[in-house]
Amino acid sequence: MNFDVLLLWGIFWVVFFVVLFLDLFVFFRTPKEVSIKKALVLSGIWISIALLYSVLVFRFEGVSLGIQYITAYFVELSLSVDNLFVFLVIFSFFNVPKEYQHKVLFWGVLGAIVFRGIFIVLGVSLVEKFSWLFVVFGVFLVYTAVLLLFKKEESEKIENKIVYKFAKKIFKVTSSYFDGKFFVNINGKLWVTPLFLCLLVVEATDIVFAIDSIPAVLGVSTNLLIVYTSNIFAVMGLRSMYFALAGVMEIFRFLKYGLSVILAYIGFKMIFKELFHLHVDSLLSFFIIISVLLVSILLSIVFKKSSFVKNNI
Numbered sequence: 001m002n003f004d005v006l007l008l009w010g011i012f013w014v015v016f017f018v019v020l021f022l023d024l025f026v027f028f029r030t031p032k033e034v035s036i037k038k039a040l041v042l043s044g045i046w047i048s049i050a051l052l053y054s055v056l057v058f059r060f061e062g063v064s065l066g067i068q069y070i071t072a073y074f075v076e077l078s079l080s081v082d083n084l085f086v087f088l089v090i091f092s093f094f095n096v097p098k099e100y101q102h103k104v105l106f107w108g109v110l111g112a113i114v115f116r117g118i119f120i121v122l123g124v125s126l127v128e129k130f131s132w133l134f135v136v137f138g139v140f141l142v143y144t145a146v147l148l149l150f151k152k153e154e155s156e157k158i159e160n161k162i163v164y165k166f167a168k169k170i171f172k173v174t175s176s177y178f179d180g181k182f183f184v185n186i187n188g189k190l191w192v193t194p195l196f197l198c199l200l201v202v203e204a205t206d207i208v209f210a211i212d213s214i215p216a217v218l219g220v221s222t223n224l225l226i227v228y229t230s231n232i233f234a235v236m237g238l239r240s241m242y243f244a245l246a247g248v249m250e251i252f253r254f255l256k257y258g259l260s261v262i263l264a265y266i267g268f269k270m271i272f273k274e275l276f277h278l279h280v281d282s283l284l285s286f287f288i289i290i291s292v293l294l295v296s297i298l299l300s301i302v303f304k305k306s307s308f309v310k311n312n313i
Helices: 003-027 036-061 063-094 098-129 133-150 162-170 194-218 224-236 238-252 255-276 282-302 307-312
Strands: 183-186 189-192
Touching: 003 036, 003 224, 036 063, 036 224, 036 238, 063 098, 063 194, 063 224, 063 238, 063 255, 063 282, 098 133, 098 194, 098 224, 098 238, 133 194, 133 255, 162 194, 194 224, 194 255, 224 238, 255 282
Parallel strands: none
Antiparallel strands: 183 189
16 A cells, blocks of 8 residues: 555545534534524535545545546445435335434444445445456346336335334333434333434444445446445535425425436446456546436426326326
């Protein structure tokens, strides 16, 4: 590992811990509802940080890896936006007060960073040793794209999730949120609040999301620095994005179709590269992915009030 790579890792971790500290001890020291204005500002800050980091990648690692970083970042960011619908369902099921939702997302993101780090390191190591896994991941992404294309709105009942059933069996659960605490002591016994159950479901859900997103990003790059930093920057901005977009989710009604196209494209690209040695230039891939995302969002905006869309989506 050369000095430039070590420097990029060092800058990433410094930025990560500084922002985490500000988030935990400055911006959200006390539980409070996040306004749309504040969420938009924080989302803009996270996107700016991610893009500024791309400048460093371009400077120290070259154009090819720089393009891979930006592409991987936008792929993960777009997948994260689609997943916000599920978080809405989870918070609605647990009836989590708005002032406590940020706390759940904060600790949920920390858990996601750990689990995704493990998945990414394993994924990169495996594809470097067994290149045929590109075909396996490619087929999986194409399969996922087909499922996403025909997926209806989130209908799975939270109470049917394994992690929820398991937690309800082993923990004593209070009916109150106790000022946003995860654990409380009642008569010398440890109880968990509904907020803790909500956190468990969020964590389990993110692991499921990672099963889709990690292979997708590996289809863009197998460079550990590129894959990990782009993924984590996208996930870290997810909390603010949730509060910024929670009230306007309908403008992304066509996003899932765009994501389906992107996952299928990346999947076929992985398959063709491994089986037929057909390589698609990183810059071309970037433009294809960005174009699909922009078209899906534009169509969502244009047909937002269309009665045809409302009746048929």
